[in-house]
Amino acid sequence: MTLTTAPDPVRSLRQHTDDLPDTDDDFALLVRLEDGPRRDRLRQQIVCAWLPVAERLARRFRDKGESFEDLTQVAALALVKAVDRFDPGLGHAFVSYAVPTITGELKRYFRDHMWTLHVPRSIQQARARALAARDALEQDGGSSPTVARIAELSGLSEEDVVLGLEAGASCEPLSLDAPSSVTVDRELAETMGEPDAGIELVVDREALKPLLAKLPERERRILYLRFFRDLTQNEIGRMVGISQMHVSRTITRTCDRLRQGMLRAA
DSSP, rough: OOOOOOOOOHHHTTTTTSSOOHHHHHHHHHSSSOOSSHHHHHHHHHHHHHHHHHHHHHTTTTTTTOOHHHHHHHHHHHHHHHHHHGGGOOOOOOHHHHHHHHHHHHHHHHHHHOOSSSSOOHHHHHHHHHHHHHHHHHHHHOOOOOOOHHHHHHTOOOHHHHHHHGGGEEEEEHHHHHHSSSTTTTTTGGGGGOOOOOHHHHHHHHHHHHHTTTHHHHHHHHHHHHHHHHHHHHHHHHHHHEEEHHHHHHHHHHHHHHHHHHHOOO
16 A cells, blocks of 8 residues: 655645745845834735745635635735744745745634534633644743643633643544544444434324324224234225225325324424
């Protein structure tokens, strides 16, 4: 079996270097300029030059349930963040820094906004604050922070931090193809129940009981002989003392009355 890995967005963009903007000189000048109108204009010029790249990255997420307009806005804000934080003195190309930054913001957007189950807004907000605090602590310390540290930075209680982080299961539900937690050699879908027609039959029988009780004795007997004893109409006619045609009409008329009674009850 051949294993494949997800495409590298940076490598993918570098394969099309003809349409990547050349802003190396602009970044070199940007870090030397003092805050003011000239620096603001140059910063805006760099952002505008890289906006098509941000939109291209946003387009890769367009089939995941969110509007493309919202995705491009998230990507554009991430691009601005990348421009402000990029240090050309480190010797790396801007594309190597911008693409992970923009892609990360897009993934974080889906993580914080896409919920497959209904979750109270307060828990969604707690999750967003807890995740932001956790990410900040991981960047500073490089290790997984404790619940207490996340609570301290986010201003949440430890209970709300745990609740918010655990709510992630509503964003990314377990696949039905995943192994069962009960039986390791079976998939989760194989352990789930199936529709049981017998349940509906029980419901129908219970709904019929009061309607059957109101039928005349002969009609109840004819239905019993036909549907429970499985006798033919001729056999029923001989037992009841009426013609086969009369039995047929009685069954049809009585069944119609019962059907209408069940529809009214529903």
